[in-house]
Amino acid sequence: MSIPALDVRTVSKHFAGVRALTDVSLELFPGEVHALVGENGAGKSTLIKVITGVYRPDDGEMHYLGEPAAFAHPRDAQTAGVSTIYQEINLVPMRSVAANLYLGREPVNRFGLIDFRRMHREAGELLAGYGITVDVRRRLGELGLGVQQMIAVARALSTEARVVIMDEPTSSLEPREVDLLLDVVALLRRRQIAVLYVTHKLDEVFRICDRVTVLRDGRVAHTGPVTGTSRLRLVATMLGRDIDQIRRHGATTFGDHRPAATGTPVLRAEGLTRRPLLDGVSVEVHAGEVVGLAGLLGSGRTETAKAVFGADRLDEGAVTVDGGSARRWNPAAAIRSGIGMVPEDRKAEGIVGDLSVRDNIVLAALPRLTTAGFLSRRREDAIVDTFVRRLRIKITGPGQRVRELSGGNQQKVLLARMLCLHPRVLILDEPTRGIDVGAKAEIQALISELATLGLGVLLISSELEEVVEGAGRVLVLRDGALVAVLHDDEVSEARIMREIAQASEGGTA
Numbered sequence: 001m002s003i004p005a006l007d008v009r010t011v012s013k014h015f016a017g018v019r020a021l022t023d024v025s026l027e028l029f030p031g032e033v034h035a036l037v038g039e040n041g042a043g044k045s046t047l048i049k050v051i052t053g054v055y056r057p058d059d060g061e062m063h064y065l066g067e068p069a070a071f072a073h074p075r076d077a078q079t080a081g082v083s084t085i086y087q088e089i090n091l092v093p094m095r096s097v098a099a100n101l102y103l104g105r106e107p108v109n110r111f112g113l114i115d116f117r118r119m120h121r122e123a124g125e126l127l128a129g130y131g132i133t134v135d136v137r138r139r140l141g142e143l144g145l146g147v148q149q150m151i152a153v154a155r156a157l158s159t160e161a162r163v164v165i166m167d168e169p170t171s172s173l174e175p176r177e178v179d180l181l182l183d184v185v186a187l188l189r190r191r192q193i194a195v196l197y198v199t200h201k202l203d204e205v206f207r208i209c210d211r212v213t214v215l216r217d218g219r220v221a222h223t224g225p226v227t228g229t230s231r232l233r234l235v236a237t238m239l240g241r242d243i244d245q246i247r248r249h250g251a252t253t254f255g256d257h258r259p260a261a262t263g264t265p266v267l268r269a270e271g272l273t274r275r276p277l278l279d280g281v282s283v284e285v286h287a288g289e290v291v292g293l294a295g296l297l298g299s300g301r302t303e304t305a306k307a308v309f310g311a312d313r314l315d316e317g318a319v320t321v322d323g324g325s326a327r328r329w330n331p332a333a334a335i336r337s338g339i340g341m342v343p344e345d346r347k348a349e350g351i352v353g354d355l356s357v358r359d360n361i362v363l364a365a366l367p368r369l370t371t372a373g374f375l376s377r378r379r380e381d382a383i384v385d386t387f388v389r390r391l392r393i394k395i396t397g398p399g400q401r402v403r404e405l406s407g408g409n410q411q412k413v414l415l416a417r418m419l420c421l422h423p424r425v426l427i428l429d430e431p432t433r434g435i436d437v438g439a440k441a442e443i444q445a446l447i448s449e450l451a452t453l454g455l456g457v458l459l460i461s462s463e464l465e466e467v468v469e470g471a472g473r474v475l476v477l478r479d480g481a482l483v484a485v486l487h488d489d490e491v492s493e494a495r496i497m498r499e500i501a502q503a504s505e506g507g508t509a
Helices: 043-050 075-079 098-099 118-130 143-156 176-191 202-208 233-237 241-251 299-308 331-335 358-370 377-390 407-419 435-454 466-469 495-502
Strands: 005-014 020-027 035-038 059-066 068-070 082-083 163-167 196-199 211-216 219-225 269-274 276-284 290-292 317-322 339-342 425-428 456-458 473-478 481-487
Touching: 005 043, 005 082, 005 176, 020 035, 020 043, 020 059, 035 043, 035 176, 043 082, 043 196, 068 495, 075 082, 082 143, 098 118, 118 143, 118 358, 143 163, 143 176, 163 202, 163 481, 176 196, 196 202, 196 481, 202 233, 211 241, 211 456, 219 233, 219 407, 233 495, 269 299, 276 290, 276 317, 276 473, 290 299, 290 435, 290 466, 299 317, 299 331, 299 339, 299 456, 317 407, 331 339, 339 407, 358 377, 358 407, 377 407, 407 435, 435 456, 435 466, 456 466, 466 481, 466 495, 473 495, 481 495
Parallel strands: 035 196, 035 211, 082 163, 163 196, 276 481, 290 456, 290 473, 339 425, 425 456
Antiparallel strands: 005 020, 005 059, 059 068, 211 219, 269 276, 269 317, 473 481
C-alpha cells in the first residue's frame, strides 16, 4: 500500500485533567474515503482540531505526505493542503459565489485591483469540474444548502488539497442534495484525494467509505474495512456492547416494573416533519408513563423533543395535550398546555449561570407569581424552598449563583424550574449526562417517582441501560424517522440495537 497522505500516531489530548483523546492512531491514504464515527463525546471533534492545528497534542505525532507535521494554525494546514469542510457552512452568504470561492485570495490585475472577469471565469470552470452549474455572480445566500455545501467543497479543493476532512457534511441536506455531495466524494476518490468523512449516518458509511474508525471515550475502538463489517457490529462498537452476547441472548425481559400505557394519551404528536431532520415522527405519552426515545447521534431524538416542545418550526405535524392544541405552537404555548422540557445542553439552553438558584427556579413561573406587575417574593420563596427540599438540591442558600453548583445540582435546578409549573408531560433530554454516579441515581429515582405520581415523561438518553430500565415503551429513531415501537418485554438493549442497525432500505444487520 502507498504511503499515507495523513498518519496520526498515538495522539493524546487532555483538558483540565480530562482525557479527550488517548493514544489515537489513524492512517488516511490517497484515494481513500475513511469514515470516522462515534457518539457524542467520543473525541471526533477534538481529533479534527488536533489534525488541523486548532489544538496541539500532549503526546504523539503526525506525518503528512510522509514527513513529520505539526500545524500551528488551521491556516497552516490549509496552505499545506489539508482542507476542512465543517457542518456549519463558514462562507459569506451576502457575497457572490465567485467571491466566496476566492475569498482572501482573489485574482488581481496589473494595477493590484480584483480581476472580476478572470475570477468569474475561473469560478465557473472550477464548479463545472464538479458537475455544479450555477451563476457565479449570484449571492451565495440565495442558493440552497446543498449547493452551498458543494461550493464549500469546491473552495476547499481549489487550494490544491491533498487531504479533505468533511465534518457531518450532509446533516442539513435533502436526499437529492446528499446524492450530489456523495457523487463529489466519489470524484475525489478517483482524483486520489484522501477524504476523512465524519458522519453519524451509517447508510453513508456503507455507501461511500472504504474503511471506518470508531472512537469511543477518546480511544480507537475499531479500525478496519467497511466491507465485511456488519451494521450491528458497528453499532455495538460505538455503544461499547459485546455483539456476541447480544446474538446469544437476544431480547431481555426486564419484568413488569414499568408503568403501562392506559386510557387516552395526555400527549399526542402526529406526523412531526422538519425537513431534512425529521420525517413523519409520531409520539404518544400517557399519564404515569415513561416513554423512551432511542437512537444514535443524529437519529432525530433531540429534534423530536424540540418539535414537541415547539422550539423548532415544523413543516408538517401537530401536537395536542389532553386533546387540545394551540393555533401557534411554540414553547410558550407548550408550557401553557402543560409540557415542560429540560434540554440536552443545560449550560447553553438551560441554566443562567450568573443568576441565583432562586431566580433560575422561578424563571418560567414569573408570570404566575406576578400580580398587577408586582412580584410576590413570599410565593417565590415558598416555591424555591419546596423544590430545594423535595429534590434535595445541595446549596448554601437560594441566593447562591447556580454556576457554582455541581452538574447534578444544576440539573435538579432545571427540573425544579419545570416542575413548579405543574406540567402534565415532562421532556427530559439527556438528564444524567455529565453528572456523577450518585447524582445520576438520584435523578433516575426522581423520574420513576414523578411517573408514579401521574406525570407523563418523554426520556431521551444515549445510555441504553437508562432507557431500558426506565421506560415502559421505547420509540427507536434512525435518520429522522421512527423505525420501531417496542413495548414491555420487547424493550431490551439487544432489540434496540438491532433496530438501530437495520439498513434504511430494509436490509439485514
